[in-house]
Amino acid sequence: MKAFVVKGPKEYSVELIDIPKPLNNEVLVKLETSGVCHTDLHIANNDWPRQPKYPMVPGHEGIGIVTKIGPNCKKIKVGDRVGIGYMFSACGQCEYCVGGKEILCPSRVVTSLTKPGTFAQYTIGNEDYVLPIPNNLDILGGAPILCGGVTSYKALKQANLKVGDYVAIIGIGGLGHFAIAYAKAMGLNIIAIDINNKKLESAKNEGAHYTFNANYFSLVEQIKSITNGGVHAVINTSVATNSAILGMSILRRAGKQVLVGVPPKDKNNKIEFPLSILATISGEQQVLGSVVGTRQDTKEALALGEKGIISKVGQVISLEQIGEVFEKLSKGELIGRAVIDFRINK
Numbered sequence: 225m226k227a228f229v230v231k232g233p234k235e236y237s238v239e240l241i242d243i244p245k246p247l248n249n250e251v252l253v254k255l256e257t258s259g260v261c262h263t264d265l266h267i268a269n270n271d272w273p274r275q276p277k278y279p280m281v282p283g284h285e286g287i288g289i290v291t292k293i294g295p296n297c298k299k300i301k302v303g304d305r306v307g308i309g310y311m312f313s314a315c316g317q318c319e320y321c322v323g324g325k326e327i328l329c330p331s332r333v334v335t336s337l338t339k340p341g342t343f344a345q346y347t348i349g350n351e352d353y354v355l356p357i358p359n360n361l362d363i364l365g366g367a368p369i370l371c372g373g374v375t376s377y378k379a380l381k382q383a384n385l386k387v388g389d390y391v392a393i394i395g396i397g398g399l400g401h402f403a404i405a406y407a408k409a410m411g412l413n414i415i416a417i418d419i420n421n422k423k424l425e426s427a428k429n430e431g432a433h434y435t436f437n438a439n440y441f442s443l444v445e446q447i448k449s450i451t452n453g454g455v456h457a458v459i460n461t462s463v464a465t466n467s468a469i470l471g472m473s474i475l476r477r478a479g480k481q482v483l484v485g486v487p488p489k490d491k492n493n494k495i496e497f498p499l500s501i502l503a504t505i506s507g508e509q510q511v512l513g514s515v516v517g518t519r520q521d522t523k524e525a526l527a528l529g530e531k532g533i534i535s536k537v538g539q540v541i542s543l544e545q546i547g548e549v550f551e552k553l554s555k556g557e558l559i560g561r562a563v564i565d566f567r568i569n570k
């Protein structure tokens with residue numbers, strides 16, 4: 225099969241490799257579509273503290289048809305359409321798994337880090353963790369919901385907002401676009417912030433009520449005046465560390481900043497921002513982390529996707545074009561999500 229293989233940081237090519245074999249409780253999936261997530265680029269380039277094992281096949285937003293089932297597989301059958309997300313599997317027994325927060329399982333297995341990813345004609349999934357795909361979901365626009373979409377949807381859920389509340393979305397990349405789509409569906413007032421005016425324009429077209437360039441000098445004052453004291457929540461998808469400082473400065477009292485975008489590690493191998501202890505205490509503000517989503521969150525995010533709330537795909541590509549997309553992603557030039565369509569033979 226054809227696969228996009230990464231052999232080291234910035235070292236990748238499309239190659240012919242063996243089709244993986246489904247083991248116990250695993251299924252073989254022939255991919256139809258797969259989104260390209262910023263995380264793929266970070267993992268491939270070893271930008272994060274956790275080192276990948278090369279050679280590897282990235283990709284964790286795949287939709288395809290099960291063509292073979294492994295031993296003891298009882299819940300999934302050949303012909304089923306399934307989604308392969310960021311979480312390949314979890315232990316099923318720990319307090320997080322039992323409590324419906326399996327994404328926090330300390331023994332979770334991540335697609336592409338320890339199991340082959342979805343940038344290939346075939347991949348494998350675990351029968352308990354592949355995601356059912358709703359019948360009427362557009363599988364091209366819907367594939368990125370499996371990571372990008374659910375990540376933004378779950379971050380908004382964490383912020384626990386009410387209809388009419390103000391939410392600032394910092395960083396209008398793939399996650400930011402999803403955050404706008406879901407925030408719109410939730411009836412929120414949306415402020416989009418980025419440093420790229422083209423991205424801000426697309427944010428406006430997709431439903432942001434206000435847009436601001438992060439370099440604009442009176443940004444904080446203007447946002448405080450529009451929102452009468454600051455936003456109820458910030459969904460921070462930016463990969464710039466400073467954006468988290470900006471996020472704190474535009475929160476209203478009791479506001480929450482939800483961190484979802486992971487910047488690359490600094491020269492000390494750390495990813496951090498300075499936080500004012502006094503301002504956090506006196507404003508009773510909260511900083512929350514949000515990592516992807518559970519199977520339940522994904523089900524909800526896909527259900528909203530089936531209702532057509534997700535915007536169009538930024539760019540439909542072939543497996544051979546992932547390298548170009550990685551280039552654009554690293555320069556911050558990709559507008560919307562790139563999705564691989566395996567059904568077209570380019």
Ligand SMILES: [Zn+2]
Pocket residue numbers: 314315316317318319320321322326329330331332
């Ligand atoms: Zn567990």
Ligand SMILES: [Zn+2]
Pocket residue numbers: 261262263264284310371372
């Ligand atoms: Zn992802």
